[in-house]
Amino acid sequence: MLQGMIIVCEQVVIICLLIFLGFLGGRMRILDKHITDGMANIVVWFVSPAMVIIAFQREYEAAMMRSFFVTMLILGAAFVVFIALAFLLFRKKDPFRRPILCCGVIFFNYGMIALPLEKALFGNVGVFYGAGAIAIFNLVFWSIGAVIIDGRFSGKAFLKGFLNPGFIGTVIGILLFINEISLPAILYQTFDYISNLNVPLCMLVIGCSLSGSPMREILLDKDSWVTAIVSLIILPVLTVGILWLLNIRGIPGVCCVTAVASPAAASISMMAAVYHKDVSLASRMTSLQTLLSMLTLPVTVSLGYALLM
Numbered sequence: 001m002l003q004g005m006i007i008v009c010e011q012v013v014i015i016c017l018l019i020f021l022g023f024l025g026g027r028m029r030i031l032d033k034h035i036t037d038g039m040a041n042i043v044v045w046f047v048s049p050a051m052v053i054i055a056f057q058r059e060y061e062a063a064m065m066r067s068f069f070v071t072m073l074i075l076g077a078a079f080v081v082f083i084a085l086a087f088l089l090f091r092k093k094d095p096f097r098r099p100i101l102c103c104g105v106i107f108f109n110y111g112m113i114a115l116p117l118e119k120a121l122f123g124n125v126g127v128f129y130g131a132g133a134i135a136i137f138n139l140v141f142w143s144i145g146a147v148i149i150d151g152r153f154s155g156k157a158f159l160k161g162f163l164n165p166g167f168i169g170t171v172i173g174i175l176l177f178i179n180e181i182s183l184p185a186i187l188y189q190t191f192d193y194i195s196n197l198n199v200p201l202c203m204l205v206i207g208c209s210l211s212g213s214p215m216r217e218i219l220l221d222k223d224s225w226v227t228a229i230v231s232l233i234i235l236p237v238l239t240v241g242i243l244w245l246l247n248i249r250g251i252p253g254v255c256c257v258t259a260v261a262s263p264a265a266a267s268i269s270m271m272a273a274v275y276h277k278d279v280s281l282a283s284r285m286t287s288l289q290t291l292l293s294m295l296t297l298p299v300t301v302s303l304g305y306a307l308l309m
Contacts, residue, residue, distance in 0.1 A: 002163035008305060009298045015113075015203055016294050031208040039130035039201050040266075041147045048111055049169025051119070051136065052251035056173030064128065071283040072132035078239065078260060079140050082106045083148075089230065089255060091221075097223065099149045100278050104227035105235075110137045111166065112291065116303070118258055120199065122251050127139065129255040131173060131213020137259075141267065149254055149268075152276040167224040179227045194281035206290060209266070213287040217280075224285040226263065228292050234276050236300035244307050247279040257304030263289030292293065 024030035058064075086102035091103060108114065110133050118126030142164060176183070183191065219226070237258045245254045269282040 001282045008302045011117055012294065012298045012301075014120070015117065015199070016093055016198055017208050018203030019207035019294075022204035022209075023211045023304060024207075025204065026208035026211025031204065033212070035274065036205045036208045040205050043111065043198060043201050043205070045165050047194055047198045047201065048115070049165045049172075050191040051115070051127055051198050051228070052131045052166070052169040052268065053173045053183075054188070054191050054195050055124040055131060056175070057183060058080045058124070058128075059260065060177055065178070067252045068132050069252070070248070071129045071256060072136050072247070074243070074252075075133050075259060076140075078256070079106065079136065079144075082235065083144070085230075089226070095225070095280050097281055099280045100150070100285065101150055101223055101227055102146060103268045103271070104224070104264040104282075104289065105230050106139055106148075107137070107265040107268060108231070108259055109261060109265045109286075110134060110259055111296075112206060112266065113262040113290075114255075114259045116199040116202055117262075117297070118255050121254070121258075122137040122217045122218045125251055126255060128260070129252045131170045131292050133255065133259045137168040137265075138164045138195070141265065143272060145268075146275075150278055177223075184245075206266070210287055210290065213283065217301075218284045218291075221281070221284045223289065224281070224288045227285055231264060231289060232293055232296040233300070236296075237303065240300070240304045240307055243304075250309050252303070252309075254304050254306035257299050257308070261293070261300040261304075263293040266270065 022031065022036075026036075072191060083102075083106055086105040089105065090101045091099050110130075113135065115127065115130045118130045120126075139162070175181075182188075236257060239257055242248075247255075264286045266286055268286060271277075271281055272279045272282040
């Protein structure tokens with residue numbers, strides 16, 4: 001338990017320091033929204049797919065492939081439970097706010113928090129299993145997430161779940177892994193260089209976004225605190241307990257816990273803007289959860305590490 005907590009805490013401290021640099025950059029006006037939007041697009045379109053493809057560049061093992069799909073299955077089931085819980089929890093809220101609050105419980109910031117932490121903890125093996133979470137997240141967020149926020153089904157939004165870079169990178173990685181196809185050395189090195197940008201770019205973007213957030217409004221939003229308590233404490237602890245009872249151990253189990261323990265996805269604010277919902281609430285909620293996750297992540301992930309490894 002102690003060793004696992006030390007490992008997780010070290011990585012969270014590194015992440016916090018990088019976020020602080022982004023925060024300073026925002027306060028000093030070295031970074032601004034235009035720059036960080038570009039950095040975020042680089043992560044989504046180039047860095048994350050490259051990191052996933054690199055993670056699949058290994059000798060084929062049937063056991064790893066089975067564990068990969070088990071990870072996807074667990075997180076898929078988790079989304080079903082989270083959706084039901086969110087609607088039950090916020091059923092009496094204002095219809096303008098309800099979709100945002102529900103998404104704050106359902107969708108975690110996998111790409112910018114969980115995946116960098118998994119890479120720091122387990123290297124490319126962590127990214128290998130994390131790729132399953134990326135695939136499930138993108139499919140659910142761009143389909144069901146769009147329906148939740150917009151209030152109606154959209155075939156175009158559903159297609160985005162299959163056409164986004166993260167999902168496509170996962171499919172390419174799986175095909176290369178199953179067929180034992182190795183990238184040429186030059187291409188592998190290029191992808192490796194790109195993938196190493198993930199942690200610093202993600203943390204700088206998060207830090208800069210926090211630097212422009214109105215702290216008083218963030219801290220006084222009661223509904224945001226409810227989403228934070230459920231997302232950052234209740235659901236991760238519940239996930240650890242269920243995985244332990246089901247005897248799901250090792251890196252796949254810890255990766256599932258890390259995903260669930262992450263704060264609300266920053267993409268919720270973008271989706272809220274697209275469908276003309278409460279963007280300010282989405283921004284306050286994700287900011288609060290991101291800040292609090294720096295305290296909760298070491299505890300929840302360490303708990304998962306201690307019981308599941």
